[in-house]
Amino acid sequence: MQLSTFNSNLMKIIRITAVIILILSSCGGGQSSIDRIKEQTMSKPSDPYANWESNQGIGPIQAFTLPQDIDQALVGKGKEVYESKCTACHKIDKKFIGPSPAGILTRRTPAWIMNMILNPDGMVQEDPMAKQLLMDFNGSPMANQNLTEDDARAVLEYFRTL
Numbered sequence: 001m002q003l004s005t006f007n008s009n010l011m012k013i014i015r016i017t018a019v020i021i022l023i024l025s026s027c028g029g030g031q032s033s034i035d036r037i038k039e040q041t042m043s044k045p046s047d048p049y050a051n052w053e054s055n056q057g058i059g060p061i062q063a064f065t066l067p068q069d070i071d072q073a074l075v076g077k078g079k080e081v082y083e084s085k086c087t088a089c090h091k092i093d094k095k096f097i098g099p100s101p102a103g104i105l106t107r108r109t110p111a112w113i114m115n116m117i118l119n120p121d122g123m124v125q126e127d128p129m130a131k132q133l134l135m136d137f138n139g140s141p142m143a144n145q146n147l148t149e150d151d152a153r154a155v156l157e158y159f160r161t162l
């Protein structure tokens with residue numbers, strides 16, 4: 001074998017080796033693609049709404065159970081408060097600046113709803129569900145309307161009828 005043929009063969013081998021090293025290193029530093037997929041699915045955050053039934057929110061209201069019967073006088077008071085302080089952003093028949101309160105008791109606990117009304121700033125900072133809600137509504141925050149606990153309780157009673 002001539003020296004020049006030997007040299008060109010050597011160059012070929014070097015080039016092929018370089019290509020193989022490139023392919024191997026693009027596979028993620030020895031980690032198999034299956035491992036990477038597993039890691040991605042495991043680090044995916046879980047749905048914050050999934051645990052709504054045990055989430056009481058953060059604020060002045062502790063977990064409580066609503067009485068069976070709806071208090072119509074309280075509903076009337078709640079409707080008045082809602083219409084004067086909430087309809088700028090909430091509509092019953094559709095999603096508006098904020099979500100519709102229709103059927104809210106099938107997806108939020110009574111305490112969570114009242115804490116959201118009374119402590120919206122604390123809620124969007126610390127409660128996982130309120131945080132997600134803020135993102136779902138493109139960062140427009142729920143405004144604190146400075147309701148008393150009694151007014152918030154009345155609004156909750158009104159929400160039971162929607």
Ligand code: HEC
Pocket residue numbers: 081082085086087088089090097098099100104108113116117124130133134137140141142143145147155
């Ligand atoms: C300036 C607009 C604005 C006003 C006024 C407002 N809200 Fe909201 N509200 C929002 C937005 C936006 C969201 C969703 C995003 C978030 O929570 O940050 C929200 C979320 C909520 C939620 C949670 C709904 C859900 O499906 O989880 C409740 C309950 C609520 N508001 C009740 C009220 C009540 C009661 C009033 C009146 C006292 C009121 N809001 C006034 C904008 C408003």
